[in-house]
Amino acid sequence: MSIDKIWVLAEVADGKPITASLELISHAKSLAGTVEAVAYGEETSAIAGTLGEYGATTVHDVGDLGGSLPGAPVADAIAAAIEAGNGPDAILFPATYDGRDIAGRLSAKIDRPVLTNVVGLVAGDGGLITQHAVFGGAQIATARFVGDGPGLFVVRAKSFPAETSGGGQAEVVAAAATESGPTNGAKIVASHVEERTGPKLDEANVVVSGGRGLGEKENYALIEELASLLKGAAGASRAIVDAGWVPYSHQVGQTGKTVKPTVYVACGISGATQHLVGMKNSKNIVAINKDQDAPIFSVADLGIVGDVHKVLPKLIEALKARG
Amino acid sequence: MNVVVCVKQIPDPAAPPALDPGTKNLVRVGKLILDDSDAYGVEMALQLADAAGGGEVTLVSMAPNGETSGLRTALAMGAAKAILVSDDSLAGTDALGTAKVLAAAIKRAEPDLILAATESSDGYTGTTPVQIAELLGLPSVTFAKKVEITGNSVKVERQTEAGYDEVESPLPVLVTVTAGVVEPRYPSFKGIMAAKSKPVETLTIADLGIDAGQVGATGARQEITDVSASEERASGEIVVDEGDAYQRVIQFLEQLKVL
Ligand SMILES: Cc1cc2nc3c(=O)[nH]c(=O)nc-3n(C[C@H](O)[C@H](O)[C@H](O)COP(=O)(O)OP(=O)(O)OC[C@H]3O[C@@H](n4cnc5c(N)ncnc54)[C@H](O)[C@@H]3O)c2cc1C
Ligand SMILES: Cc1cc2nc3c(=O)[nH]c(=O)nc-3n(C[C@H](O)[C@H](O)[C@H](O)COP(=O)(O)OP(=O)(O)OC[C@H]3O[C@@H](n4cnc5c(N)ncnc54)[C@H](O)[C@@H]3O)c2cc1C
Numbered sequence: 001m002s003i004d005k006i007w008v009l010a011e012v013a014d015g016k017p018i019t020a021s022l023e024l025i026s027h028a029k030s031l032a033g034t035v036e037a038v039a040y041g042e043e044t045s046a047i048a049g050t051l052g053e054y055g056a057t058t059v060h061d062v063g064d065l066g067g068s069l070p071g072a073p074v075a076d077a078i079a080a081a082i083e084a085g086n087g088p089d090a091i092l093f094p095a096t097y098d099g100r101d102i103a104g105r106l107s108a109k110i111d112r113p114v115l116t117n118v119v120g121l122v123a124g125d126g127g128l129i130t131q132h133a134v135f136g137g138a139q140i141a142t143a144r145f146v147g148d149g150p151g152l153f154v155v156r157a158k159s160f161p162a163e164t165s166g167g168g169q170a171e172v173v174a175a176a177a178t179e180s181g182p183t184n185g186a187k188i189v190a191s192h193v194e195e196r197t198g199p200k201l202d203e204a205n206v207v208v209s210g211g212r213g214l215g216e217k218e219n220y221a222l223i224e225e226l227a228s229l230l231k232g233a234a235g236a237s238r239a240i241v242d243a244g245w246v247p248y249s250h251q252v253g254q255t256g257k258t259v260k261p262t263v264y265v266a267c268g269i270s271g272a273t274q275h276l277v278g279m280k281n282s283k284n285i286v287a288i289n290k291d292q293d294a295p296i297f298s299v300a301d302l303g304i305v306g307d308v309h310k311v312l313p314k315l316i317e318a319l320k321a322r323g
Numbered sequence: 324m325n326v327v328v329c330v331k332q333i334p335d336p337a338a339p340p341a342l343d344p345g346t347k348n349l350v351r352v353g354k355l356i357l358d359d360s361d362a363y364g365v366e367m368a369l370q371l372a373d374a375a376g377g378g379e380v381t382l383v384s385m386a387p388n389g390e391t392s393g394l395r396t397a398l399a400m401g402a403a404k405a406i407l408v409s410d411d412s413l414a415g416t417d418a419l420g421t422a423k424v425l426a427a428a429i430k431r432a433e434p435d436l437i438l439a440a441t442e443s444s445d446g447y448t449g450t451t452p453v454q455i456a457e458l459l460g461l462p463s464v465t466f467a468k469k470v471e472i473t474g475n476s477v478k479v480e481r482q483t484e485a486g487y488d489e490v491e492s493p494l495p496v497l498v499t500v501t502a503g504v505v506e507p508r509y510p511s512f513k514g515i516m517a518a519k520s521k522p523v524e525t526l527t528i529a530d531l532g533i534d535a536g537q538v539g540a541t542g543a544r545q546e547i548t549d550v551s552a553s554e555e556r557a558s559g560e561i562v563v564d565e566g567d568a569y570q571r572v573i574q575f576l577e578q579l580k581v582l
Pocket of ligand 1: 213256269307
């Protein structure tokens with residue numbers, strides 16, 4: 001099956017398409033002649049310019065969801081378009097809360113499987129070939145679809161760079177959701193935003209992460225302070241998220257975020273495979289750990305064998321002194 | 324209130340995993356255990372059934388070789404009974420195939436609420452639960468960090484990128500729970516003894532009216548073509564802190580123009 005047309009789910013946050021969707025649009029452009037976006041919400045016409053710049057020529061607008069969780073209604077709209085013969089050869093979803101829901105719903109609706117946790121996507125003889133990081137990224141598995149129908153791919157953030165290609169504003173066309181009945185029963189009644197200072201974890205140039213080696217919750221303040229001095233974001237291992245020291249949104253790794261900053265500073269983190277898979281493609285890695293055999297050192301460009309309670313306060317002092 | 328919890332039985336994650344070089348499937352040898360991620364769903368189900376003033380918690384699992392050791396752990400925690408689907412033709416089933424099997428099994432229990440984990444510890448596609456909901460024609464709420472039942476509806480705090488949403492849905496509904504949503508209890512000795520005699524109904528796909536062509540490696544319609552070692556990242560300079568290692572960090576950051 002040749003790949004002529006690819007659709008990309010364009011999610012919106014803070015009035016802009018999320019970076020993970022732009023990464024997929026710009027990569028799709030290298031794989032197919034026609035790249036189109038699928039969007040929902042009230043702001044589609046406002047983002048058509050950005051989507052066009054990254055390579056989408058058309059935006060299929062599902063429109064306002066009236067407070068519904070996106071999974072069912074957006075999957076319905078896409079399924080209806082496929083049914084009508086307008087479907088693409090492949091649909092790429094960012095691996096987000098809603099992206100995964102929509103892909104899963106659509107999969108069951110059109111009876112096509114989904115390839116998930118994709119970290120690479122290349123054109124092969126019989127269609128697209130996916131790459132998946134398995135066993136904490138120590139191995140790469142490649143996979144592909146067999147049989148007819150569009151390929152559904154859920155792709156992890158930071159798998160490709162987001163690059164503009166100078167296209168004009170994408171044309172907005174309506175892709176109304178059909179009546180989804182009981183599947184569309186879940187409604188959002190209120191949204192709560194947790195306060196964040198500094199850049200987003202997955203967009204920051206510097207990420208400073210802390211793990212169980214910090215000893216206690218209060219010491220996470222060292223991580224936040226160092227991150228802020230470096231104008232970066234504060235991350236965490238799952239151990240301290242599960243322990244309730246920091247919210248889940250800080251978690252880096254297999255079940256958390258993938259980050260690729262210029263510098264990743266791991267403090268008191270052992271370097272379990274599930275953590276490494278989320279950060280080992282950082283451009284530079286600094287690790288501070290008191291155990292010289294900690295696996296984190298195997299990926300570190302600079303490894304400090306030392307106590308975080310000694311090294312971090314001195315580092316923070318010195319950076320403050322520089323002003 | 325009847326609650327079904329999907330529980331996956333997986334190889335011990337502490338044991339080094341391996342893929343079969345021929346079939347490229349995960350090698351499943353030795354005893355399977357209850358996936359940690361599902362212990363939260365089991366605990367949540369027990370608490371919700373309790374709060375609703377009664378009702379039954381039924382486990383549903385698909386696993387090879389009639390494996391029940393993970394199910395026994397969840398029964399020991401307090402679940403009433405289990406349905407296990409085990410069938411040789413299920414080897415190599417993908418997430419959608421798994422969802423078809425689980426959906427058919429869940430239907431038999433006529434639940435008001437279905438719980439699953441946001442993603443399993445071994446395959447972690449995270450799509451199976453939503454696929455189940457769609458196949459059953461039910462709403463779903465994923466990434467729950469708090470779940471409450473009031474009358475005929477469920478109220479969920481759903482994790483979002485920016486914080487969380489309050490979501491409401493009528494029953495029946497499928498909800499996936501995140502790790503840490505509740506503190507799973509340890510099975511008591513009494514629980515472990517009681518679990519031994521709790522009913523586990525073992526079904527084949529024929530019992531569920533599923534055709535072998537829809538599941539297993541044949542039904543999967545996706546194939547792993549290759550598995551190879553990824554590029555190793557070379558490790559760099561190691562400095563043992565003698566009190567001034569912080570200066571080397573600063574130098575390094577300067578070289579990278581981060582400072
Ligand atoms: C299915 C699954 C998914 C997972 N997903 C993730 C994920 O997304 N992200 C993730 O991070 N983990 C994940 N994990 C958990 C992972 O396996 C590890 O348990 C976790 O990463 C360990 O966190 P840690 O490094 O903070 O703690 P530990 O492994 O306990 O390491 C603490 C480190 O701190 C060092 N240390 C102690 N004291 C000091 C000190 N004073 N100064 C300096 N160093 C010190 C120790 O030498 C040790 O190396 C997952 C696990 C499973 C099974
Ligand atoms: C490394 C790897 C990559 C894979 N990639 C893909 C892929 O891209 N696409 C694909 O379709 N398949 C893939 N598979 C196969 C897939 O993992 C299996 O088909 C599996 O049966 C589906 O589930 P999961 O573990 O991914 O489930 P998830 O969707 O991650 O499971 C979420 C929850 O659903 C419930 N659940 C899932 N399976 C069961 C079960 N057997 N019994 C009871 N409850 C269950 C549990 O509550 C579980 O926590 C992959 C497998 C591996 C090992």
